[in-house]
Amino acid sequence: DAGITQSPRHKVTETGTPVTLRCHQTENHRYMYWYRQDPGHGLRLIHYSYGVKDTDKGEVSDGYSVSRSKTEDFLLTLESATSSQTSVYFCAISRGGTDTQYFGPGTRLTVL
């Protein structure tokens, strides 16, 4: 298994609270991604990073921000969580833009 961990694995929070999810990798891969998975939608890209401090938006980036201050960590922040952000969040990594993406185990987030 690729060395990817996500924390927390489960979180329940209330509407309006800030939430930060962490993705940590031990593979020294350049690219990191955040996806959300919802029934009927497959996985949708939220944000991605192509290097330290280099990030860009995906197709569902509204309400989310990311930061990458070092190669191994990619943080996803919900500044003010809403119920529509209840989902399972997956982090992925890849060596380069054309290389295989390896996925973490996921974080199940519930916003009440």
Add this chain to the structure above:
Amino acid sequence: GQQLNQSPQSMFIQEGEDVSMNCTSSSIFNTWLWYKQEPGEGPVLLIALYKAGELTSNGRLTAQFGITRKDSFLNISASIPSDVGIYFCAGLFSSNTGKLIFGQGTTLQVKP
């Protein structure tokens, strides 16, 4: 946003049967990928396809990159109970960003 149409949405088959699923898009992709996801885990790459017309096998799995570059299919031969899971196709547009577009998934159930 961009979408992949994956079908069927679900399948319930008898052990030993062959399975076929496919993905179509209105857009051209440079790479087609097939992932499998088991409950509580992240997707795992099964097969990657890089050239139009390419036919690639991985054990009992066979996948093809359509000639038009707008479709792909996955076949599983002689299904077994451990094939149970959700199968996703994914297309890669840009070689610079690694942005993947996922299909909605095919849920496979195998009856022993």
